[in-house]
Amino acid sequence: MSGTDTSVPRLDVREVTVRFAGLTALDAVGFTVEPGSVHAVIGPNGAGKSTCFNVLSGVYRATSGSVRFGDAELTALAPHRIAALGVARTFQNIALSPMLSVRDNLMLGRHRLTRAGFLSAGLRLPSARREAAAHGERVTEIAAFVGLSEHLATPVGLLSYGVQKRVELARALCMEPRLLLLDEPVAGMNGGERRDMAELIVAVRESLGISILLVEHDMGMVMRLADAVTVLDFGRRIADGPPGEVQNDPEVVRAYLGAAAESTTVSGTEEVTS
Amino acid sequence: MSKKVILSCVVLVVAAVAIPFYLEGFWLQAGLFAMSAAIGAIGLNLLTGATGQLSMGHAFFLAVGAYAYVYFAAEPEGGTHALGGLGLPTPVAALFAVLTAGVAGGVFSPIAGRLKGAYLGIATLALIFVGQHVLFNAEPVTGGYNGRAVPPMELFGFVFADSPELVVAQVPFGSLERLWFLGLAVLTCAALFARGVLRGRPGRAMNTIRDHEIAAGVMGVPVARYRAGVFVLSSMYGGLAGVLIALVFQRTVPDYFGLLLSLDYLAMIIIGGLGSVAGAVIGAFFISLLPQLLSRYSDALPLVAEPGSGGVSPAEASRILYGAAVVVIVLFLPGGLLGLARRLRLAVTRRLAPVHATRKTPLSPSSTPSPDTRN
Secondary structure, three states: OOOOOOOOOOEEEEEEEEEEOOEEEEEEEEEEEOOOOEEEEEOOOOOOHHHHHHHHOOOOOOOEEEEEEOOEEHHHOOHHHHHHOOEEEOOOOOOOOOOOEHHHHHHHHOHHHOOOOHHHHHOOOHHHHHHHHHHHHHHHHHHHHHOOHHHOOOEHHHOOHHHHHHHHHHHHHOOOOOEEEEEOOOOOOOHHHHHHHHHHHHHHHHHHOOEEEEEOOOHHHHHHHOOEEEEEEOOEEEEEEOHHHHHOOHHHHHHHHOOOOOOOOOOOOOOOOO | OHHHHHHHHHHHHHHHHHHHHHOOHHHHHHHHHHHHHHHHHHHHHHHHHHOOOOOOOHHHHHHHHHHHHHHHHOOOEOOOOOEOOOOOOHHHHHHHHHHHHHHHHHHHHHHHHHOOOHHHHHHHHHHHHHHHHHHHHOHHHHOHHHOEEOOOOEEOOEEOOOOOOOEEOOEEOOHHHHHHHHHHHHHHHHHHHHHHHHHOHHHHHHHHHHHOHHHHHHOOOOHHHHHHHHHHHHHHHHHHHHHHHHHHHOEEOHHHHOHHHHHHHHHHHHHHOOOOHHHHHHHHHHHHHHHHHHHHOHHHOOOOOOOOOOOOOHHHHHHHHHHHHHHHHHHHOOOHHHHHHHHHHHHHHHHHOHHHHHHHOOOOHHHOOOHHHHO
């Protein structure tokens, strides 16, 4: 895979604070994602989960605090530099190019691993053609792994929502990441699609051994998949630990359920954050 | 399918090569304007259509290309209206002119990299005003209001001008006939290069910047650097179009390179089809040839009067038609003329082979979300 570092370092989030004008979206949040583990960040709407993701991927700048991925300090880097370190993410609201085919969307994931520039692509130099062919093969492999083989030539805009979500995941995998950030991978999916996606995430973890950080509303899925869970509420961390422990934490129960006693499944909650 | 493509390519090439033997100078000049416009439009389509960066300053880069060619190629003239020039060999001058346009784009690229979409459009407006001011006032270089004569291109001893006389197959080959082939070759190379860019790694990055800027950054695309790079490439296409238009016109005049020209280029890519090479070429030919066609056959058109007789003149009629075409296409043909052509072709193939067409797009009913699960 183009000689990039494939060892999986630890992700250390320390005292990260993000303020937008008067609003404190994240207040001194910290957690650690152990190498090769599945770590979930959960919390009610507006808790700061997506803000947290945007800081990790360089889209937002933290007001203070640090995010260390191995030796690299992510808070000082532009998004494409973070991507170059092998941090890939998917988006809660699909962020694909609808006019491009699935294959082209996945090939974009290879951007950091390829070199062809304007001149070599424009002149169709042999180096650019060899590169495109080699990476095209890997894209085909990943598409088969994710179950997209039959859709490779189809423009993404014509595919159903559930398939587009899988394309998002496949595109992130095409970056050969060491850390995968999944922003609500099963939001808006039906039962069957949810199961498929959960199986896929387990398969990714088992076959690639990479760290996965997951933001999700589907509590059942979080409890089944995650090795560790961080709970946010109003930008603050209110709990952190193994799923079983967090589930019974009184703070968490209060944050999620308030006074009204519903079931602990908070799946399919109306989405406001993005 | 590929056989069909090859066949249509062969037909196109034969037609393009045969045209100078059959058509008069008027049509050759119109065709050459269209070729030059096509090159410029390809450049603008890389920037605006494929990357989503609006530019109102494309005419500025055409001017840079045209005037730089004249300056590099012309011999300096003395006298009361002294005109500067470097007297370089013309192919070198043309190359330098394109590079100069690229450098001009590069000087502006820190701005082009930081601004997006319509904001860049406003910023590039400034280029037009600066350009017009310089063209009118930097007389030693630009010739001011009167412009400058353009030295004819000379390639390996072959001069693209009316003299020395040349007759091919009993057809006298003047400058237009000779330039026709030069224009054809340059347009083909420009189109193939842009196609390679669009279909390769840079094209995918550009499309993603247009569709979802944040996703592009997160996927590892240095967004600002790409925006700046595309801006430079697009200016170089503008410069190349400027060189060709100068060679066809044989004189550069400052008025031509105004805001209207920039708007014409925007109309070309919108009418032809945003984001593709073929769309730019179709739009460029449509916009360049429509006024010529209308003025040529104005007497045959109803409601169009002789110039100067008080009615709707051919030039006005073509403007009106052209405006109407833009409105109709924006309203009803989101893919432009190219999109229309594709839809027609699809409809024809569907009708001819309905079974084949339905098999091509497999449906996956299992993964369609139902309303109650999406809430």
